[in-house]
Structure formats: C-alpha cells, structure tokens
Amino acid sequence: MALETYLRNRLKKKDVLLMTHLVLGYPSLEDSFNIIEAMVEGGVDLMELQIPFTEPIADGPVIVRANQRALEGGATVGSCLHLAEHVVRTFDIPFLIMTYYNILFRYGVHDFASAMAERGLRGAIVPDLPPEEGKEYLEAMQKHDLAPILIFSPATSNDRMKYLDSFGKGFIYCVSRKGVTGADTNFSAELTSYLARCRSASRLPLAVGFGLKNKAHMEFLKGNADIAVIGSQIIRIMEQEGMAGIRNFIKRLR
C-alpha cells in the first residue's frame, strides 16, 4: 500500500497521527530497538529513523548530541540499515529514513534507494537536499517506489511550496518555525495561517515538526494538519525517565 493511502486510512479513525523520531545507535543499537518497540506499542503511526551524521546542520542540541554519541558508540550506515531491516520486519507500521545527504551520496544514491526498498523502508527525509540538488535522488526514489518527503518552512513562498509539492510523495513535512529541532514553538494564529498556506499548496497529508512536546500541541494540530512529529522530546524523556517513561509518554499522547 502506498504511504499516502496508509495515512489516509489511518486518518479516517484518528484526527491527528503521530510520527516519532529517534537516532539509530543512541544510546546503543540494542536500546534503539527497545525504544522503537515501546513507541510502536504506545500507538505511534509511523516513525523516522535517523542515521547519525557528524554534521547534522538542521538539528538542535539534543539531537546533535545523540548523533555524536551514536557515532562514538560505533554506529555505521551498515549497522543502522541492518537494524532498520529488523525493525521493519518486526513491526507493522511504516518506517522512514532521516539523514543528511552525504550519507546517501557516499553510499551511492541509487544503491541507497535500492537498499531502503529491499529492507521495506517507505521513504526518506533529507533536510539538506533541496530538489534543485536532488535530481538523482528523486529519480532513484521514484524508481524504487519510495516517498521522498519534501519540506515546507514558514519562509517558503506560496509559489515555492507548489514547486516543492510537485516532487513530494507520502506527506509534506512542515517545519513549524525558524530555527533548529528541539526549541520551543509558539502555537499561535500565525502557525495556523502558515499551515493553511501549506494546505492550499499541497494535496498531500501535512506533518508538523519542530518543538512539539505534548498532548496540547497535538490537539492544536487538529483541523490544521494531519501528523504530529515528535523528536527531541522523545530523547529527553528517554534520558530522564528511561523506557517506561517513553511508553507512558506515548500513551498520554494517544
């Protein structure tokens, strides 16, 4: 089933879906598997698995540190893909890869897409790859029936949103504000009108990420967007409260 169809079906039962994020290999590959299991059991609808990179330019301090620790702990692209394969076979929700372009570039863009498809991954989010630089990537994703997730930001003009949308599949990732991941977001009328702009530029489901932390934030998205993305907050809770904390946190969100 196409990623978009899966999301549409889920949206018939829920007002807002939940996508969570984690950095593979942080604190270890084994822990990553357990975190994913806890989140799936808690009722997460889809998940982005970040392959760590030394220069995560779009991420804030929490995820930056997780990238660094994962690499120090010996995570490699190979071991992350291996874990991803295991996860996809074990759990019945869609998984996406999130990483920076150099990881794909060094692996070989077509080979990477093929590796994702072979492992049953559904798409990718590559925040430092605008479509102008991503011709080969977009072709490879199409060839392997994978969803390239395009990103909108509040600084994106209406025309450019339409341009970006023309390459998008699955859903659009709407960055809620300026800045990097993890900082606070102002859930305001301004955000509502930005999301309305996104909605009129794309017929794909809209995911909203950056600064989402709790149930109130998810409630805010009802009627304005389709998917809430929670990333840094998961890592914070894992660091402070461990696996049980994650399970409780996800349950409280649902």
Next chain:
Amino acid sequence: MNSRGYHGEFGGAFIPEILTATFDQLVDAFEKAKNDPCFWEEYVDVMSTYSCRPTPLTFAGNLTNHFKGARIYIKREDLNHTGAHKANNVMGQGLLVKRMGKHRVIAETGAGQHGVATATMAARFGFRCSIYMGEVDVDRQRPNVFWMERLGAEVIPVKEGTRILKDAINEAFRDWVTNMDDTHYVLGTACGPHPFPEIVSYFQSIIGKEARDQIMECEGKLPSRIYACVGGGSNALGIFSGFLDDGVELVGVEAGGEGVDTGRHASRLASNAGSVGVAQGYKSYFLQDRDGQMEETHSVAAGLDYVGVSPILASHRERGRIRFEAATDSEVLDALSLTIKKEGLIPALESAHAFAQAFKETPELSRDHIILINQSGRGDKDIFTIAEAFSDPGWQKFIRKKGNEYGT
C-alpha cells in the same frame, strides 16, 4: 534559487528549506553590488583608508641569495588591519550587510583571525556581533577571544562535535536559521553553499589584481610560480585569480601536519586521503570515512585545520590548473625561522606553509625566474601559538611568572 554556483561538479547549495529565501536575497544583493561600478570603488576606498591597501610587494633579496634560485617576491597581506587577508572579505561582506539593511552579523572562527576581523568590522559599521568558536580553540586562542570581546562581540564557545572550526560553522548556521531576518552570516572562507565561495573570492581577488600590477611594474614580466597556503582557500583564490588566464604555475599548499601518511594532517587535495562529499552546504573534497562521516584533522596552523576545501579550488585541481602540495608542521617551522632571520618578516603559521613549499622548489629555478609567495597573515599576533610551536624556554618561564603574578 536559480543559480547553484557549480564549478565543474563542485559547489552547489545544499541548504535547509528555511534558508532558501535568505540565500535568494544574498544572491540578489551580491549580483546587484557586482554590477554596480560604484560598489567596487567603495570597497577599494574602505580598504585603502581603513586597512592598508594596496599592500606592498616585497623583494626578498636575502632569501633569494640564500637559495640561489628564482627571485622571490612576497605579497604582504600581513599588513592588512587585524594582520591578515581576512579583512578583505569581512569589510566587503560588511558593505553587503549595509545594502541588505541587516543589523547583526555572526561568524565562525578557528584560530580567531576571522572572528577578530568580523568583530572589527561590526564595531566600525555599528552591527551587533556574535562569534562562534570551538571550545578547544577558545581554550588555546585566548588573546583573540580577548580582542573580540573588547571589540564588543559575544564569543560563544561551541561544545558540540569535535569542538573546532567545522563545528563552529555548523553552530553559526543554526543561529542563522533562527535569526536570518536581521542577521547576516559572514562566512570566513571560500567554502559553504553558493554564493559564499563566489562572494569571498570576489573580495579576495583584490590581492591578485594588485599583485599582478605590482610585479609587472617592478619586473616587467609575470612570475613563473605563485605559492599560497590553502585552508578553506580564500587567500589562495585571492592571489591566483589575478593570474588564472596566464601561463603562471599556481601552487596551493595544504597542511601536511605530522605527514600525510600519518592520518594527522589536513590535506584534502594534495594527498589521496580526500574524497568527494557534501557537507556544510557544499560539494567538494573532504577528509571523511567510507560512510561519509567527517574525520578529525590536524595542523600546527589552526587556520588550515579544516576538513573541507573551496569547491572552486577542487575544480581547478580537477582541471589541472592548480597544483596542490602539502608541507609538514616541522617544514613549516623551519621555513618560518628562516624567513624571520633572513628578511625580518614574521609570517603566520598558515602563510609559512606557502614559504615552506616555495623554499623546497626555488633552487630548481634559475635567477631569470620570479616566484611569488602570498604572506596571507602575520605571525607576531600568534605569539602564544608560535612560541609553543618552538617550545621557547624563555617564553615558558615568562608565562609561568605571569601566572604566579595573577595568583591561582
């Protein structure tokens, strides 16, 4: 963005969506400035009244006699305000900031040179200023931190990653994606996403323009070879740009560190250790592992201790227009000592890489030949680093005494 700034297969603008509009504005402001004949005049005027342009070309008679080879000339970028070619780029970008109507500047710095230059420009033009500097560099470059703070800049130590220059660049980008409406990022070298490599080499081209006129005036002919050190590549592109269309051999000298076979170096183009990748917003050669993770670099000269290199230089290497070599830390210290003793000139450790390579090659050329070395910066401001590199006992005694005076 319409133009992506490719040089052969290198360059591009691998930027997060949130910055696209900011880069469009920068491309636009830069194009307009370049097409405005008054802009370059204004730039030259600022550089000749606030800095020391044109910088002289010095004939190094004693070094020439010492090596009994080509006649050696030295372009004196060390005589710029703040002591290095960094001032050229920074003052130029400052004029662009005024045109864009922004009021705050941020910059990364490694050794602190670019940070000090940016802080100077911000003080002069009345901009607020924040400088990102790796924690490791903050600890080893206190004099430059002192000056940046005196100049009114906020110095923010970067605690992420390897805590050096590349991490300071990442952190500056993170500030920029938050504050781009009123903030310009003054990138310090000819790297980063388009249009930074073009902007920085445009302002640095003033070095090559002057050097060409000066050598023609005093020798009536062009040099056979030109040597410049290569960190990010801005001083090299600056001087080389004046001679690209001539038959002059251009030599870029990278940091060989403890030797390119030891893994402790920053040689991306001269050694086989570099490979093509995409990081910090641009495609070029990087020192990275098989997965594409950036590796640690080493050089006695903090300004050359960087994992990537200008995409413009990468394309010149590919086309064979520029030859790249590496000089080791110890070769560099020898060249520095010799230059100090023979000419009374004190090159920065970075610049001394160009001297070291030139000294290896000059004996093979006859006296009919001219070689030109770009002294990109002066070394006396780096007294802490240079004294340490020479393990100077008198200096160590002095520091201990000073330490005791301040108490513990």
